[in-house]
Amino acid sequence: MKTNDAxxxxxxxxxxxxxxxRGCLALWVVALFAATWRNMDLLGDSFWSVATGxxxxxxxxxxxxxxxxxxxxxxxxxxxxLSQVLFACVMQRFGxxxxxxxxxLLFTGALLLLWLPHARGIAARMWVWPLVxxxxxxxxxxxxxxxxxFGDLGYAVLxxxxxxxxxxxxxxxxIAMALGCLWINLHASVFLAVVMPVGFGVAVLSAPxxxxxxxxxxxxxxxxxxxxxxxxxxxxxxxxxxxxxxxxSSTHRIDLFRPPDFxxxxxxxxxALVVGSMIASLGLRTPEAGVPExxxxxxxxxxxxxxxxxxxxxxxxxxxVLGRILSRRLLAAAPRGxxxxxxxxxxxxxxxxxxxxxxxxxxxxxxxxxxxxEARLIDELGLPDRVANIYHWGGYLDYVWAGxxxxxxxxxxxxxxxxxxxxxxxxxxxxxxxxxxDDYGVNTVLWERGSPLDRALGASPxxxxxxxxxxxxxYVRRSALGATPLSR
Numbered sequence: 001m002k003t004n005d006a007x008x009x010x011x012x013x014x015x016x017x018x019x020x021x022r023g024c025l026a027l028w029v030v031a032l033f034a035a036t037w038r039n040m041d042l043l044g045d046s047f048w049s050v051a052t053g054x055x056x057x058x059x060x061x062x063x064x065x066x067x068x069x070x071x072x073x074x075x076x077x078x079x080x081x082l083s084q085v086l087f088a089c090v091m092q093r094f095g096x097x098x099x100x101x102x103x104x105l106l107f108t109g110a111l112l113l114l115w116l117p118h119a120r121g122i123a124a125r126m127w128v129w130p131l132v133x134x135x136x137x138x139x140x141x142x143x144x145x146x147x148x149x150f151g152d153l154g155y156a157v158l159x160x161x162x163x164x165x166x167x168x169x170x171x172x173x174x175i176a177m178a179l180g181c182l183w184i185n186l187h188a189s190v191f192l193a194v195v196m197p198v199g200f201g202v203a204v205l206s207a208p209x210x211x212x213x214x215x216x217x218x219x220x221x222x223x224x225x226x227x228x229x230x231x232x233x234x235x236x237x238x239x240x241x242x243x244x245x246x247x248x249s250s251t252h253r254i255d256l257f258r259p260p261d262f263x264x265x266x267x268x269x270x271x272a273l274v275v276g277s278m279i280a281s282l283g284l285r286t287p288e289a290g291v292p293e294x295x296x297x298x299x300x301x302x303x304x305x306x307x308x309x310x311x312x313x314x315x316x317x318x319x320x321v322l323g324r325i326l327s328r329r330l331l332a333a334a335p336r337g338x339x340x341x342x343x344x345x346x347x348x349x350x351x352x353x354x355x356x357x358x359x360x361x362x363x364x365x366x367x368x369x370x371x372x373x374e375a376r377l378i379d380e381l382g383l384p385d386r387v388a389n390i391y392h393w394g395g396y397l398d399y400v401w402a403g404x405x406x407x408x409x410x411x412x413x414x415x416x417x418x419x420x421x422x423x424x425x426x427x428x429x430x431x432x433x434x435x436x437x438d439d440y441g442v443n444t445v446l447w448e449r450g451s452p453l454d455r456a457l458g459a460s461p462x463x464x465x466x467x468x469x470x471x472x473x474x475y476v477r478r479s480a481l482g483a484t485p486l487s488r
Contacts, residue, residue: 021122024349028129031352032111034359035136036143037104042096042366044395045146045411046087050099051398052078053088062233067403069394070386071440072415077234077241079414080147082185087145096366103145106153111136113156114316118163119323126345128323129352131273135315138270142256142308151187154179155313158193159320162200165217166292176221180228188242190229192313197222199299203292241414250413250421256309270311274301277318280325288324297321370396371472374446379405383466384443384480391424393446393472408440430456443480449473 048068055063062081066072078084090102111132119128136143157179161171183190201218232238251257260267274297281294300314375397378387385405389397394410401407409416409424416424423436430452437445445463447453449471457463457475464481466474 021345024345024352025122025125027349027352027356028125029108029112031356031359032129032132032136033104033108034356035133036107036111037100037364038359038362039136039140039143040100040104040107041144041369042100043144043146043369044392045148046099046103046144046395047370047399048395048410048412049080049084049087049146050091051088051395051402053084053086054092054402056081056085057088066415068398068401068407069410069415070406071408071420073418073420074415076412076415077238079238079242079245079412080150080185080187081233082182083147083150083187097364099145100364100366103143103149106149107136107143110149110152110156113153113160114319115323117160118320118327120327122345123341124323124326126341126348127326128319129348131315131319131322133355134269134273135312135319138266138315139312147187148189150183151189152312154183154187154189155192155316158196159317161221162197163320163324165197165221166200166204168213170217171221173220173224176224177228177231180225181231182228183225184229184238184242185232188245190225191242191246193225194222194229196296197225200292200296203295206291206295245414248414248417250417253421253425254413257307259306260304260308260311267311270315271301271304274304274314274318277321281321284325284329286325286328288328289321293317293321369471371446371469372400374467374469374472374474375400377467378444378446378474381466383474383476386441387444387446388427388437388440388442389446390428390448391421397446408442427453434460437477443477445473445475447473447475 051068052063055067056078062078063076066076087099087102091099094102114135115125115128115132119125142148161175161179164171179193180190183193197218201215204213204218205215229239230236234241245251262268278294278297278301281289281297282291285291297314297317300310300317303310304314371393377383379401386408387397387405388408391409391411394407397405397407398410409420413421423440425431427433427436428451433453433456436442445453445457447457449468454473457473458465462478463475464478466476
């Protein structure tokens with residue numbers, strides 16, 4: 001009997017439980033969405049993505065010179081052009097909360113692709129569900145409506161296709177090319193789809209087998225994805241620019257690309273889950289998982305120890321592997337064991353319902369982390385141009401000012417990698433801050449309240465404080481006040 005048939009047989013052994021199991025599964029799915037919705041935010045990257053998409057839709061072309069900042073150090077090659085346009089369209093049609101919902105649905109879809117196709121049967125899905133929920137909670141501080149949600153969706157699709165190859169099934173070349181084409185236009189993490197197939201294929205060759213599999217399908221898949229990446233508005237220029245961005249010093253100084261906090265219990269729990277998956281793969285040696293999966297998990301574990309960004313990749317792979325292992329092991333479980341799991345799934349469904357109620361009841365404020373009042377005040381008072389702003393607010397200023405007033409820096413770090421990114425860090429740490437403000441001709445400063453620069457400007461006779469808000473402060477250079485309303 002095929003596995004799918006066995007799964008249906010297992011689920012139908014107690015006809016009265018069929019609807020209960022469907023209800024439990026629905027509650028688990030809703031809980032994943034609720035946790036995603038609760039933590040999905042609009043941060044700087046969200047806003048500059050929308051601003052970029054609106055600019056493209058308005059001008060019917062891709063920009064060459066940066067319209068948003070006065071410090072850009074190179075021509076602008078728009079990364080993720082399709083995602084920017086999609087975000088702008090959703091924002092225009094459904095508003096800011098619609099954009100948050102759109103991002104939440106995309107990320108939830110990625111979670112379901114990691115979970116449901118690989119964990120077959122209600123029992124396997126029940127035991128894997130907490131791991132999927134942990135993946136959401138582990139990324140709670142980083143969930144944001146940006147191109148990354150498309151990257152997560154692409155990674156889930158990639159694993160689905162790679163494990164299809166792992167099972168000896170074919171993947172049509174057009175699918176591989178379409179994956180590369182769509183992914184590079186939606187997010188820069190497309191290189192995972194070029195590197196991982198070859199790595200996984202080499203790992204598969206290391207597994208003991210009566211007939212050694214061929215590396216050809218894996219290499220062919222990778223090559224077709226790579227060919228698909230060239231199908232973008234810039235061709236090879238975009239690919240080269242993304243490679244440059246990956247190697248840029250500014251990228252490696254962004255928080256997501258720094259090592260995880262090894263003093264955090266959450267970090268150790270994530271690492272333990274990946275290690276546990278490796279041990280399960282090596283110990284159980286089922287056709288669904290074995291030495292190749294353990295080798296890939298080991299590589300992802302090492303990557304996760306070097307940068308926080310790679311930790312979710314290892315967790316996602318572990319979820320797939322454990323789902324496949326549990327599907328086989330639980331299908332062979334005795335009826336008594338399956339009966340024992342029924343109270344467990346009811347308890348887990350009740351926990352999912354409680355979690356959903358709590359998370360969906362939260363009053364979301366997508367504007368809480370951006371200086372809404374201060375940005376409007378700068379415009380209303382006609383304060384002098386050349387505004388200095390912190391890195392994470394630049395994207396919001398791109399959106400709200402739409403280029404009629406330009407910013408110092410925003411989340412497009414590829415435009416500022418030569419000097420500006422370093423100078424923004426020096427400003428934040430008060431390293432030659434006066435010289436930096438003078439060099440860039442800064443006349444207005446929009447910065448974090450209570451920061452070292454806030455205290456320094458407040459103590460300086462050359463600067464006038466205009467506003468001290470909930471999260472932000474505004475200062476103006478005294479000599480640049482001119483005929484503004486503030487000077488009167």
